[in-house]
Amino acid sequence: MFLRIDKLQAELPAPKRRDPNAAAALQELLGGKYGEMSTLNNYMFQSFNFRSKEKLRPFYNLVASITAEELGHVELVSNGVAMLNNGPDSDLDETGGGDITGAPFEEMKDIRLAASFLSGGGGAMPMNSNGNPWNMDFVTTTGNVVLDLLHNFHLECGARLHKLRVYETLSDPTGREVCGYLLVRGSVHAHAYALALKQITGVAIEQMLPTPNINLGQIPECAKYLEEGSHRRLYTFSPNDYKEMAGIWGNGEMALPGDPAGELTVVDGAPEGGKIHQLTGVPSAFTPDYAPEEMFEIAEQLYKKSR
Ligand code: MN
Ligand code: MN
DSSP states (O other): OOOOOSSBSSOOOOOSSOOHHHHHHHHHHHHSTTSHHHHHHHHHHHHHHOSSTTTTHHHHHHHHHHHHHHHHHHHHHHHHHHHHHHOSOOSOOOOTTOOGGGOTTGGGGGSTTHHHHHTTTTOOOSBOTTSOBOOGGGOOOOSOHHHHHHHHHHHHHHHHHHHHHHHHHOOSHHHHHHHHHHHHHHHHHHHHHHHHHHHHHOOOGGGGOSSSSOOGGGOGGGHHHHHTTGGGEEEOOSSSSOGGGGGTSOTTOBOOTTSOOOBOEEESSOOOOBOOOOOOOBGGGTBSOSSHHHHHHHHHHHHHHHO
16 A cells, blocks of 8 residues: 655755746656656556565565655656746735636647646646657566566666656756656666666676666766765665565665765665645636635635644
């Protein structure tokens, strides 16, 4: 089962301006073939379907705990998309509802993913940067542990390539931070699957890393995560379970040669994470709705009753 924590896995800077086309680019990392929906659902269903869980616990634990991290990545990218559609942080919700007869959102007919505003109200959806829906055919769960781990290794390297390309299209700090954080974590996952394959097959697949061949140290947004050692950590995302993956991620294994040196470690629980930004209420777009004051008042009364 899953627990939920009301935070993001990383602290994101607020956008400097509203940029729906940057949000559209970031959608590739959510619902593209190599996006977070794909990593989440590959590992999630592999972990559900895993045979001989007790006997193969270190391998099962690795896939199971990374599943939980990927769900948090879906959340992180989704928040990044919504923040880029929203613009700079503001406590000032639009009041009243404005005049909807004057085409207040005329500019939205020209954005690349018009449906993200017209249908989704500026939120994220499980689709790629062209608005094509994420689909189940991106999931591989064969029941063969080596084949599934190989697929996962390929998926993490592919995700890294896509993150680098999206990063190269973005100038806004929010989208760049999402890419920077996920590049470090994706590097951990590629490394982890390589080490798991090495344990089973004896082949030192981690020597193929980094693929694609760019060092994270060259990316400013990755620097603080490398400095704090994120590239050496795998989290259990559980109060008590999944610790046994330390036999794969640990056990004297070291950081990749291009990254800051040190031993790989399994950390119980979740990273400290960062706050979820407030999205501005825009009643003229009916988000959350026309005349929100009444809803806020009702919510406040309910909140008081719960204390
Ligand atoms: Mn991910
Ligand atoms: Mn990953």
